[in-house]
Amino acid sequence: MTMKVIKTIPEMRAWTQAVKARGETVGFVPTMGFLHEGHLSLIRQAKKRAQRVVVSIYVNPTQFGPNEDFEKYPRDFERDEQLCKAEGVDAVFYPDDNEMYSSLHKTYVITEDLSQVLCGRSRPTHFRGVTTVVAKLFNIVQPDFAVFGQKDAQQAIIIKRMAEDLNFPVEIVVAPIIREKDGLAMSSRNKYLSPRQRKEATVLYRSLKMAEQEYSNGNHDIEDIKKKMRQLIEAESSGKIDYIEAVDAETLGPPRPGERPILIALAVYFEPARLIDNIILQKG
Amino acid sequence: MTMKVIKTIPEMRAWTQAVKARGETVGFVPTMGFLHEGHLSLIRQAKKRAQRVVVSIYVNPTQFGPNEDFEKYPRDFERDEQLCKAEGVDAVFYPDDNEMYSSLHKTYVITEDLSQVLCGRSRPTHFRGVTTVVAKLFNIVQPDFAVFGQKDAQQAIIIKRMAEDLNFPVEIVVAPIIREKDGLAMSSRNKYLSPRQRKEATVLYRSLKMAEQEYSNGNHDIEDIKKKMRQLIEAESSGKIDYIEAVDAETLGPPRPGERPILIALAVYFEPARLIDNIILQKG
Structure with missing residues (x-):
């Protein structure tokens, strides 16, 4: 099976439906692209646990504050595509902003208390952007489980809380931090x-x-x-x-x-x- | 098939999974119980459109304010059960508070702007309670569509917005207001x-x-x-x-x-x- 690049929500849903109809399981790795060894380790975790793996590549605007680096966040889709192919990923979900957020968008998922401490103190709307886009992606991709990195410890805790609180039928897997040889966490x-x-x-x-x-x-x-x-x-x-x-x-x-x-x-x-x-x- | 009363989330999920595995569709009517003709009309709408119908009966604490009528909101499960049976409902989801909200619960779904006008002005946390429990119920019941009444017009608009914004794979059906003979809306x-x-x-x-x-x-x-x-x-x-x-x-x-x-x-x-x-x- 060659890797499929999917840009629309209906196509993504249809893909998962077809996979599930064959009785296969779907693992999901949500990313903002510009993949490094850390991401690849999440993909490998997903490969180990599921028959099919979806990686999403989407730089989510709602998790960036007004003075943050949304515009200059690094992007290189061709490189990401090659890396995913090499890891044996089955589908890459690569939507654009119009596909993900309509002009009428008003809904946010919030986790009280958890999102205003640590990184949330200096990035007050960051985690509600994360929980909102992850909720959307769960509903679009409908995986059996999703893999997040321990690197973003607060994010992993918040996503786990959200998935449990809103009863998403998605298991949350947290994978260990991958480091450079000298110990610097990959980012x-x-x-x-x-x-x-x-x-x-x-x-x-x-x-x-x-x-x-x-x-x-x-x-x-x-x-x-x-x-x-x-x-x-x-x-x-x-x-x-x-x-x-x-x-x-x-x-x-x-x-x-x-x-x-x-x-x-x-x-x-x-x-x-x-x-x-x-x-x-x-x-x- | 006799009507099933389901009290736990895993049993509810298993029920839907079994129904879908048979290729049947699931319609869903979320209620707070104490059913009247208005609710029954929603159930009939669901029956018309789906092979199987689930009604949830749950007085959701998070949509009541501190000085509202949560404690004395009317409840009569036996009567509701009989009414559902008579309408040919296939399953009633009837969880208790411990099943629905853990003591660690922190997650809420909010719809900005829409929830602070009209009824939201005097009930500032009402709609976030509604959107939160409906998101939970959608993830638990996993229906093909859900029916809401036009009676709660703001609620219907907010739920539609939420379902679209968070990409829930659930169609939202809005059914007309049912009135007493003299015109009073049923409630x-x-x-x-x-x-x-x-x-x-x-x-x-x-x-x-x-x-x-x-x-x-x-x-x-x-x-x-x-x-x-x-x-x-x-x-x-x-x-x-x-x-x-x-x-x-x-x-x-x-x-x-x-x-x-x-x-x-x-x-x-x-x-x-x-x-x-x-x-x-x-x-x-």
């Missing part, structure tokens, strides 16, 4: 980094590993751990810290050291890029 | 009326018919029509007007007399009940 935005920034940015992962070490050594003073991370990042890079936060890894509420898993998440500006990374501290 | 809340209020409440429909008459006679001064309606209702009843509004029948924005259909909608308190009714003025 489409890494291409914005100067060679010097690229080198400095490795401190992000080192700060997370340090936090993990502190915690497993018995330091349950989360404020102290955050302070040490901040000091390390400021000492070894020119990055401007947006946030370093420790929250409950499921509810995003206050952390309970020693009782429940803790998500340590950070966002740091290496202008013009804003990089995120995270680690989960199991109860130790 | 579960009519039972709260005293005999005197019940008699007075007929002025609501008469005011709408008068508006229609004025409009078709060439009076395109909408403010004048609303004033005449207000005068009639105040002269002939003890009801307290919540609103009398004229809006575009699709966008709920400003009306354009002579150009596009206009929705005239009203809500009037006959304490403790709050009654709603509406009429659509075709472009004349």
Whole structure:
């Protein structure tokens, strides 16, 4: 079967219907394109679990704020298409904005509390854009499961919450973070980094590993751990810290050291890029 | 086939899956129970169009405000069950609150602009409760189409908007208002009326018919029509007007007399009940 590129909603629905009528399962990987190893690892997860895999490539305008990088978000469909083909993807859903949002569009999916912390503090409408487009894509593609990356930890938690709360008949699979050899988490935005920034940015992962070490050594003073991370990042890079936060890894509420898993998440500006990374501290 | 009463989400999904596997279509009528002729007319519409019909009976807490009548909203499941049986309904979905909302629930579906006008003005969180539970029910029941009543005109418009915006694979069917012989629109809340209020409440429909008459006679001064309606209702009843509004029948924005259909909608308190009714003025 050759890979199909599908641009319209009715064609996408018909494709899934035909696949399901043959008794085959459909795995789904929603992306904004400009694929890197991180995305490919999600695709491989989907391939392992389903007979057919759909990748969507759509830079969703509703998850960008007015001063964010929607216009200059990197796009290269031909390259993405080749990468998907090489991974054995069965269909790429590649709609344009008119196909996805009518001029009458008024509906948003929101997750209260979860979307205003961490990245939501500096990007107040970001997650409602994400949950809205994912709800739309679930209804269009109608997969058996969808794969999201742990890289966007808050996004993964919010999507899981949404899928459960709205009873979507779609299983949410969260795949681990894929890193460069020096530890930097893969991201489409890494291409914005100067060679010097690229080198400095490795401190992000080192700060997370340090936090993990502190915690497993018995330091349950989360404020102290955050302070040490901040000091390390400021000492070894020119990055401007947006946030370093420790929250409950499921509810995003206050952390309970020693009782429940803790998500340590950070966002740091290496202008013009804003990089995120995270680690989960199991109860130790 | 005898009618099945289904209380859990997995059983509901399995039922629909089995029906669809037989190549049959599923029509869906979501209700809050305490069924009257209005509901039965929706069920009959569904029966006409689908091989199998599901009715949900669930008093949804998230669409009631803190000072509204959630606790004392009328409930009578045995009676509803008998009525559904008599209409040839195939399955009744009758979940409890624990089945529908987990303690971790955080997700809401909102329709901007549409939900803050008309009834939304005095019930600010009502429609987000409606869109949220309907999204949930669509994902649980997975019907081919769902039937809503024109009685709740704003609700029908909002649900249509939501279904289209979020690409739900569910057709929205809107069925006409069913009235008592004297014109009063059927409603579960009519039972709260005293005999005197019940008699007075007929002025609501008469005011709408008068508006229609004025409009078709060439009076395109909408403010004048609303004033005449207000005068009639105040002269002939003890009801307290919540609103009398004229809006575009699709966008709920400003009306354009002579150009596009206009929705005239009203809500009037006959304490403790709050009654709603509406009429659509075709472009004349």
